[in-house]
Amino acid sequence: MSDIMRPISIDALLDWVMQEYKKSGTIFGVRKFFKPEGDKQISLFNEKMETPIGPAAGPHTQLAQNIVASYLTGSRFFELKTVQILDGEDLPVAKPCISARDEGYNCEWSTELRVPQAFEEYVKGWFVLKLLAREFDLGDPDGFIFNMSVGYDLEGIKTPKIQKYIHEMQDAKATPIWAECVEAAKSRLNQFTRVDEDYINHISPKVSHSITLSTLHGTLPHEIEQIAVHLLDEQKLNTFIKCNPTLLGYEYARKTMDELGFDYMEFDDHHFTEDLQFEDAVPMLQRLQDLADKEQLNFGVKITNTFPVDVGQDELPSEEMYMSGRSLYPLSIMVAKRLSDAFHGELQISYSGGADVFNMKDLFEAGIWPITVATTLLKPGGYQRLTQMANVVSTLDYPTHVKVDLEKVSKLVEKSTETAKYQKSIKLPGSPKIKETVPLLSCYTAPCRGTGGCPIDQDIPAYLRYVEEGKYLDALKVIVDKNPLPFITGTICAHPCETKCTRQFYEGAIDIRGVKLEAAEHAYDELLASMVKPEPVTDAPKTAVVGGGPAGISAGYLLAREGFPVTVFEKDTTLGGVCSQVVPEFRISMESVQKDVEMARFMGAEFKTGQAAPSLEDLRAQGYEKVIYAIGAWKHNNLKLEAGEAINSLEFLVKTRQNTQENPYGENIVVIGGGNTAMDCARAAKQLPGVKEVSLVYRRDKRNMPADEEELYLALDDDVTFRELLAPIKLVDGKLTCEVMKLGARDASGRKRPEPTGEFVEVKADVVISAIGEKVDDTFFNSVGIETDNRGRVVVNPQTLETNLKDVFVVGDANLGPATIVEAIADSTKACNAIVEVHNRNYERANLNIDTASVRAKRGDMVIPENPMSQAARCLECSTVCESCVDVCPNRANIVVMVHDEPQIMHVDRMCNECGNCETFCPYSSAPYKDKFTLFNSEEDFHDSTNEGFYVVDPSRKLVLVRNKGEENTFSLIDGNVKVANGLQDMMETVIDDYAFVLAN
Incomplete structure (x- = not known):
């Protein structure tokens, strides 16, 4: 395909608008139209606007339909995409050019159309908005403002092409496109109900009276001033000058990004040294303000222009890109503070950097406006996000003059460095995508339940909706249809579903696991009362399940539910495996584990505990035709030290779970490792009496630890001391000697490799706990003739998990290596399906029963304090409406x-x-x-x-x-x-x- 856009003619544009609205009540996909209440307006450039918000100069103001979509959703200030002398196909733009998954990046900066085409798009957009305002009664037809944006140097701006653009934007009446617009509108008078010929004749051709100047990085101060003088003095235009965060200096920007967790962003100081300096900016801006006052024009700054960073991880196909979104906000608001302080609040600030519904109210009440947005509109919800922003701002008092509240701006700066929203998570997120490719047709899907989401394909949107409706029993029925462990997975599931949740692109992923537990806690007794024990299937083969952990319990439940005889053997006296023997009680209680066991027992699964399972030969002799091994990964990886010894993490966790009141380990406990087991050890050690400090030593930093982010935060909350970039060497006389490491190039996993520095430090350590991983003990499998690979894992048929021994299956950790609980359930389901068809699609909720209008109504709305919402209600129900x-x-x-x-x-x-x-x-x-x-x-x-x-x-x-x-x-x-x-x-x-x-x- 080609990346060349073909603008829509005004005739086709009006046909599209009117016919789509007639057909579906939408226009360019916009379903909710913003209509201001009353006649409240704010003045700027001797014009009026009903809301002081809109799209920034960028992708959302490049084409006429983009401008229309922005207006319908609440925009009344439009910063049109920048035009420059280099345009159209002559403008080199690498594609793709936008990456907005979290913070935004782009490598395009001005219109990709020819300047005359861009002019036509802006005129068409202007004209159509005038028609829409009247026809659909969306407010004052004169209640919005178009603001030009030009760049990048004086020579280019003074060329005939750009000068013609500027002049015709100020008055388009004599241009061919204006005549086309008038003719097209008049030819459709029979389609309008509120627009007549007289109205069309009186639409103002004066599209824009203002301009925002964007200059390239490295432009000298005197040229910036010359351009601004040209725009103010010669063109008589109300003028904003874009200012960069480079005004803050390299040290401030680097320190801020690092402290907020954006340390992976790569940039050096060359733009900071080459760009406009703050000490030069203030007197220049004062001179331009004086000139604007003399000419009776508005003048101010636009914050922010761009923040250039290097392409370091193949984010975009270019060498440099421009950062935006939430990561830009702390820098941009500091620029606003410093300039406001310098001008005692008298300098008008047009604001964009990281603005969204979460900070818009604060920005506006601080006297910063108009406010334009881009990155937030590039995320799911799109243009419809503007409606919520418009509703928030339109309820506030509109000022009558420019005055920035210095105290409020200072508080915004402080808030920007303390609020979680502007801090990057410790762990960089994995891909939110499922493994399948999109089908040509019928592609709506809930990624939370797809591959990489839920390994057992639970109908997550269904049980979330049932919980939202208060139908807890229905929700729990959906859950247990495929998930025999609602309490265990509702408490300690690794919840990969949440990494795929589309809501993460709003204000954060839904707590899907928590909603599952909510359903289990509310409806467990009712579920047991309603469950019917299945009739035994005649002549069904007996199955032995060896191992009473999550995989074994699941296999017992699923087979028993089908009426098949099954016995689960567990050598420990309690069932639950790691959940009841290893994972600390403060993470999951024995009561929760046993509730899941009771469901399997109710279905007819037999459990034998307190002794090792019979041998495979004996199981055969006892009539067990099928055998499932679910024995887990209990073999410990030993940490080798030059001196001293480390104790086994699993043994430590077993002992501390049994007795949290006894501490034979000492005051200073060191845990080696960065996975979930290491976090459990560290947190369990903190609970022991007499412990002064628990240190967690790892050769990489937190960001590169394999532990789930949630587990990292819990350990931090428990005051575990993280000693990053250290490799343990020896334990002597209560001191652990470690070599200091540094992070080098990235390895195949994407993590940076730890490299030795030759420097050493000592850490107090009465005991060292080794938590560097577990593995499957392959000696058992080899002893019974089950084939394993060179990694010690059992070789199985991937569809059935049957081993080389007929009717012998291996599930869970023994198959996967150390894995998650929900993966263990998936394995058990697969093996059980090889024995009998597991009927576990009985409670899928049909999308046909769901009102799609109510689902679509959620799209674009963020959960803000003024509009709280339960976790279940936050579900966007992507399987019903993705889009x-x-x-x-x-x-x-x-x-x-x-x-x-x-x-x-x-x-x-x-x-x-x-x-x-x-x-x-x-x-x-x-x-x-x-x-x-x-x-x-x-x-x-x-x-x-x-x-x-x-x-x-x-x-x-x-x-x-x-x-x-x-x-x-x-x-x-x-x-x-x-x-x-x-x-x-x-x-x-x-x-x-x-x-x-x-x-x-």
Whole structure:
């Protein structure tokens, strides 16, 4: 496909707007329209705006449809995308050019259109907003402001192309595009209900009276001032000058980023030394303010322009990129403070860096406005996020003059360095994507339950919705249908589902595990009362399960539920494995574990404890035809020291779980390791009497520890001392000697390699606990003839988990190596399915029963203090409505097409510039702009692409040119000789019949 955007003509634009609204009540996918209450407005540039917010100069103001979507959702201040002398195809932009998963990065900075095309887009956008305001009664037709943005040097700005753009933006009446807009509007008077010819004739052609200057990094102060003088004195334009965080100096920026956890961002000091310096900026800005006052114009600064960082981890295909979003906020607000202090609050600040619904109220009440946003709109919810922002700001008192509250800005700076929102998590997150690729049709999916999400494919959205509705028993039925351990997994599951949760791109992932426990605690007794013990299946084979941990209990439950006889053997006196013997009581209680055991026992599973299981030969002799080994990974990796010895972490945890009141270890306990077991050891040691300090020694830093982030935070909360970048050498006389390490290049796992420095330190240590991992004891399996690989893991059939011995299966840690509880359940399910069909899809909740309007209503709304929401209610129910690729596309290039009442996603090629943003947020391991069925608006574009898709050659005959499964064919959809996969014909016919407005150019 091509990254060249094809702007929509004003005729096609108006047809699209009116016909889509008539068909579905939406416009460019926007479902909720913002309408201001009353006639409250704020003045700027001798103009009025109903809300002082809108899109920043960037992807959301590049095309007319983007501007329309922004207005409908609440924007009334539009900072148009920057124009410069280098434009169109001459502008080198590496693609993809946007990465906004958390903090934002981009390597594009000005319009990718030719300047005359950009001008036309802005005029079309202006004109359509005037029509929409009146036709849909969305507020004052004069209640919004367009603000130009130009760059990057005086020579370029003074060229005829840019000068013409500036002049015509101030008055577009004599331009061809203005005439086209007027003619197009008048030709559709019969479609309007509130717009008449007189209204059209009186639409003002004076599109913009203001400008924001953006200059390149390294531009000298005198040139910045010369450009501003030109804009103020010669062009008579209200002017903002963009200012960079480089004003703060390298040391401040580096220190701030490091302290907030963004230490992985790579940048040096060259921009800081080459850019405008603060001591030069203040007098220059004062001179320009004086000039603006003389000319009776508005003047101020735009914070912030860009913060350049190096591409260090292949974030984008360029050498340098520009950082934005929440990580930029602490720097930007400090720039605002320093400039406000210098000007005693009298300098107007147009603000963008990291603004969103969480800080917008504070910014505005501090006297900082207008406020523009970009990165937050690039995340799921998209433009609709603006509606919540507009609602927040429109309830506040609007000022009558510029005055920044210095005390409030100071508090914002303080808050920005203390609030968790602006701090990066200790662990850098893994991929939120599932392993599957996106299908051409019917792609809605809940990533929390997909591969890499929930290993047992629980219907998570279903039980979240049931809990939200207060139907706890229904929720628990959904859970236990596939998950025999609701209490154990509701308490200590590693919850990989939460790493895939789309809500993480709002204010944070849903506490899915916590909701599971909530359902279990509320409905357990009711569930037991309602459960029916299955009838035994005649002649069913007896199964022995060796090991009474999570995998063994699960296998017992699943087989018993099917009426199959099963006995679980556990050598310990208590069932639960690591959950009841190793994991500290403060993490999971014995009572919780035994509740899960009781469910399996109720179903008919027999449990034998307190002695080792019979040998395989004896089990066969006792009539057990099937044997499942679920014996866990109990073999300890030994830490070798040059002197002294470390004790076994598992033995330590077993003893401390049995008795937390006895401390034979001493005052200073050191734990070696960085995994979850190490965290458990450290936290358990802190509970022992007489302990003064517990140190956790690891050769990497926290960010590169393998432990779950939650476990790291719990250890920190318990005041465990983290001694990072240390490798243990020897333990002598109560002191552990460690070599200091440094982090080098990244290894295959993506973690930085620890490298020795030759420096040594000593750590007080009465005892050292080795928690450097566990493994499967392969000697047992080898002794009974079960084949293992060179890593000591059992060789199994991956579909059934059957070993080389017929009817002998291995599940859990013995199969996977040390794994999670939910992975153990998945293994047990797989093995049980090889013995009998496990009926565990009885409680899937059909999406047809869910009101999609209520689901869509959640999209774009963040959970803020003024609008609290339960964990269950926060679920976006992606399996019912996904559409993240629709939300996050600034250009609206991914659209929803209703085919036989089923929503399908179609990509529109001409509206896409391959920014790559939809790939970031699509839950599949795919890029919708490449992988979804694509509509082309010309044969040239069709052949310039490899996407599967179609071009409508002749709508009247439904003649289409189609690429599907690598083949290109031209045929009529009504001739019966259609050569496409099932469903695609219906989609193409639907587009031609019901969505003809997307075909016009």
